[in-house]
Amino acid sequence: MGSTSEAAAVDKRVDFANYFCTYGFLYHQKEMLCDRVRMDAYFNAVFQNKHHFVDKTVLDVGAGSGILAIWSAQAGAKKVYAVEATKMAEHARQLVEANNLHNVVEVIEGSVEDVDLPEKVDVIISEWMGYFLLRESMFDSVICARDRWLKPNGVMYPSHARMWMAPIRSGLVDQQMKDYEESVDDWDCFINETKCYYGVDMSVLTKPYTEEQRKYYLETSIWRNLHPNQIIGTTVVIKEIDCLKATVNDIRTVHASFSSSITAENSRLCGFAGWFDVHFRGSNTNPAQQEIELTTTPSEDYGTHWGQQVFLLHPPPRVQQGDDLIVNFSMCRSKENHRLMEIDLSYEMKQSGKLLPPVKNKIFIE
Amino acid sequence: MGSTSEAAAVDKRVDFANYFCTYGFLYHQKEMLCDRVRMDAYFNAVFQNKHHFVDKTVLDVGAGSGILAIWSAQAGAKKVYAVEATKMAEHARQLVEANNLHNVVEVIEGSVEDVDLPEKVDVIISEWMGYFLLRESMFDSVICARDRWLKPNGVMYPSHARMWMAPIRSGLVDQQMKDYEESVDDWDCFINETKCYYGVDMSVLTKPYTEEQRKYYLETSIWRNLHPNQIIGTTVVIKEIDCLKATVNDIRTVHASFSSSITAENSRLCGFAGWFDVHFRGSNTNPAQQEIELTTTPSEDYGTHWGQQVFLLHPPPRVQQGDDLIVNFSMCRSKENHRLMEIDLSYEMKQSGKLLPPVKNKIFIE
Numbered sequence: 001m002g003s004t005s006e007a008a009a010v011d012k013r014v015d016f017a018n019y020f021c022t023y024g025f026l027y028h029q030k031e032m033l034c035d036r037v038r039m040d041a042y043f044n045a046v047f048q049n050k051h052h053f054v055d056k057t058v059l060d061v062g063a064g065s066g067i068l069a070i071w072s073a074q075a076g077a078k079k080v081y082a083v084e085a086t087k088m089a090e091h092a093r094q095l096v097e098a099n100n101l102h103n104v105v106e107v108i109e110g111s112v113e114d115v116d117l118p119e120k121v122d123v124i125i126s127e128w129m130g131y132f133l134l135r136e137s138m139f140d141s142v143i144c145a146r147d148r149w150l151k152p153n154g155v156m157y158p159s160h161a162r163m164w165m166a167p168i169r170s171g172l173v174d175q176q177m178k179d180y181e182e183s184v185d186d187w188d189c190f191i192n193e194t195k196c197y198y199g200v201d202m203s204v205l206t207k208p209y210t211e212e213q214r215k216y217y218l219e220t221s222i223w224r225n226l227h228p229n230q231i232i233g234t235t236v237v238i239k240e241i242d243c244l245k246a247t248v249n250d251i252r253t254v255h256a257s258f259s260s261s262i263t264a265e266n267s268r269l270c271g272f273a274g275w276f277d278v279h280f281r282g283s284n285t286n287p288a289q290q291e292i293e294l295t296t297t298p299s300e301d302y303g304t305h306w307g308q309q310v311f312l313l314h315p316p317p318r319v320q321q322g323d324d325l326i327v328n329f330s331m332c333r334s335k336e337n338h339r340l341m342e343i344d345l346s347y348e349m350k351q352s353g354k355l356l357p358p359v360k361n362k363i364f365i366e
Numbered sequence: 367m368g369s370t371s372e373a374a375a376v377d378k379r380v381d382f383a384n385y386f387c388t389y390g391f392l393y394h395q396k397e398m399l400c401d402r403v404r405m406d407a408y409f410n411a412v413f414q415n416k417h418h419f420v421d422k423t424v425l426d427v428g429a430g431s432g433i434l435a436i437w438s439a440q441a442g443a444k445k446v447y448a449v450e451a452t453k454m455a456e457h458a459r460q461l462v463e464a465n466n467l468h469n470v471v472e473v474i475e476g477s478v479e480d481v482d483l484p485e486k487v488d489v490i491i492s493e494w495m496g497y498f499l500l501r502e503s504m505f506d507s508v509i510c511a512r513d514r515w516l517k518p519n520g521v522m523y524p525s526h527a528r529m530w531m532a533p534i535r536s537g538l539v540d541q542q543m544k545d546y547e548e549s550v551d552d553w554d555c556f557i558n559e560t561k562c563y564y565g566v567d568m569s570v571l572t573k574p575y576t577e578e579q580r581k582y583y584l585e586t587s588i589w590r591n592l593h594p595n596q597i598i599g600t601t602v603v604i605k606e607i608d609c610l611k612a613t614v615n616d617i618r619t620v621h622a623s624f625s626s627s628i629t630a631e632n633s634r635l636c637g638f639a640g641w642f643d644v645h646f647r648g649s650n651t652n653p654a655q656q657e658i659e660l661t662t663t664p665s666e667d668y669g670t671h672w673g674q675q676v677f678l679l680h681p682p683p684r685v686q687q688g689d690d691l692i693v694n695f696s697m698c699r700s701k702e703n704h705r706l707m708e709i710d711l712s713y714e715m716k717q718s719g720k721l722l723p724p725v726k727n728k729i730f731i732e
């Protein structure tokens with residue numbers, strides 16, 4: 001049997017087992033359908049830009065329950081193809097029928113890479129965004145659909161996407177360190193007991209165990225809906241994507257060098273937060289009447305199911321207002337699972353005019 | 367892309383993704399190595415029956431960290447093959463080396479179905495038991511190893527296994543019903559809001575959502591370490607397995623009809639608990655000097671990481687001491703994933719001489 005690391009070439013059925021099955025549950029669909037920020041943005045994008053939909057053909061990529069396909073039809077589309085890889089396609093079909101749109105919306109169970117449409121489309125609509133935008137690598141499928149099925153003057157919903165980062169403070173940094181230390185202490189007990197009761201010396205595994213736990217507690221990004229006052233420095237766009245033009249190569253890796261100035265008075269730099277926004281602007285030749293934004297930025301009032309991804313620093317350095325951070329950020333897909341991400345994040349700090357030595361961090365988005 | 371239900375024929379890499387990866391973490395190994403009931407049973411089985419190991423060849427199927435292989439070597443084995451499918455094999459190899467047993471224990475990374483040994487073995491040792499014994503279907507691999515590599519007079523560690531059931535009482539029945547009802551109420555709110563705010567009638571999904579939630583909260587077995595006083599009737603062996611003789615056909619399904627008498631005075635029949643024990647008895651021609659038992663029965667003093675599987679009844683009927691239950695139990699493997707189980711459990715109750723109508727239940731071990 002093959003080992004996981006040999007599975008670099010993506011096997012479709014392994015991918016299905018790992019990834020798609022989650023989306024086969026109505027419970028999970030409901031969570032996304034209850035995300036008001038997400039729902040309002042797509043709803044307004046469609047209904048405030050009906051000119052993009054009236055008498056047009058639309059393709060919904062990864063349709064899930066089919067809500068975007070239904071809205072597209074309600075906004076006046078002539079024909080909507082709703083492609084969904086999981087069994088959720090059956091529910092989407094029921095929903096389309098119950099809302100009397102079966103003459104307009106055609107639900108197709110299958111992956112968009114394999115699908116064969118009878119025509120090209122005017123609009124591709126898709127809610128493809130994962131944590132920190134690119135986790136899940138679902139935009140690959142949207143790109144594939146666009147290159148195969150979008151008319152030359154077609155528009156993308158959303159049309160643009162951006163990734164953001166900012167330095168933050170958070171008590172998480174202490175909690176995670178505490179959990180990590182407890183786990184390591186617990187292991188030491190275990191080693192002693194196994195030697196004492198069962199005559200086996202397991203101490204050779206202390207290093208790999210510690211590394212495993214370090215990765216889990218300290219080096220894996222954490223989902224949070226942060227409060228805006230946890231942001232302690234200037235926020236920065238690290239990546240911009242034009243959904244009409246981006247290639248898979250453009251999004252396979254993200255490299256960014258940026259500066260951020262500390263704005264908080266006296267704080268700890270506990271880590272960085274990463275989030276995204278997308279915009280619905282139509283295209284140059286066929287712009288939106290009302291531009292709509294969907295943002296997952298830290299907000300006092302609204303959380304989203306995406307939240308923000310928190311990348312912690314251990315230990316968290318003290319920072320003062322006016323300190324400057326120079327950050328090198330590099331994200332690529334995990335070799336074991338192309339839907340997960342690995343990040344190299346290093347930073348240097350200029351404190352009272354003095355440049356401190358660089359600090360390197362490895363972070364995993366699991 | 368194929369749907370999950372088309373994946374009935376087991377694809378090895380899908381299976382690996384679904385199943386084996388869990389066992390690649392030391393954290394998970396540690397949980398099993400900290401299960402004192404499990405550890406003591408195997409330790410005593412080996413060291414109180416050294417005659418089975420001294421100068422013998424041993425095969426450890428699904429060796430994990432390699433602890434059973436190491437004990438076998440420490441008990442005097444001439445040669446031990448430790449076969450492990452996951453990357454844990456590397457750690458097993460380190461452990462063997464650190465305990466100076468690399469001249470005896472050979473760790474082989476691969477599945478036991480594919481492995482090629484240079485000789486047949488005197489002993490097959492394996493900790494293959496899943497929840498309610500058969501979840502994970504790992505005994506299939508042990509049977510395969512036995513048929514290919516065990517000498518005619520070889521012995522199996524363990525040699526026998528039994529599945530047990532008993533009627534129980536448990537507050538879980540109320541908790542799960544409460545969670546289920548809350549989830550359904552919440553859905554009703556969601557339906558109203560989606561209609562009101564977004565103009566889509568989702569009520570056609572109420573039935574499948576309710577079924578999905580019913581399955582999750584009410585029809586999926588629950589892991590628990592029960593207190594013995596939660597058992598309210600006679601306990602029954604529903605399946606006996608001779609590890610030396612059993613075929614995959616013998617364990618693919620489990621059918622049992624049995625009676626149990628209520629022994630508690632005035633109680634509710636909240637469901638049934640299922641657990642297992644295994645014995646280390648050697649073989650007829652080569653018996654153990656000390657028979658060892660590993661039991662996962664409800665115990666005041668010891669829990670195991672296996673616990674018991676609880677199959678709840680909704681609603682739970684009132685029962686009196688002396689009531690008789692006639693139970694029909696039928697378990698088969700899930701079509702979607704052969705390592706999971708589906709159970710049909712029906713019962714009739716004889717109450718004060720009167721036979722009540724049968725009640726049927728579907729239960730999933732996920």
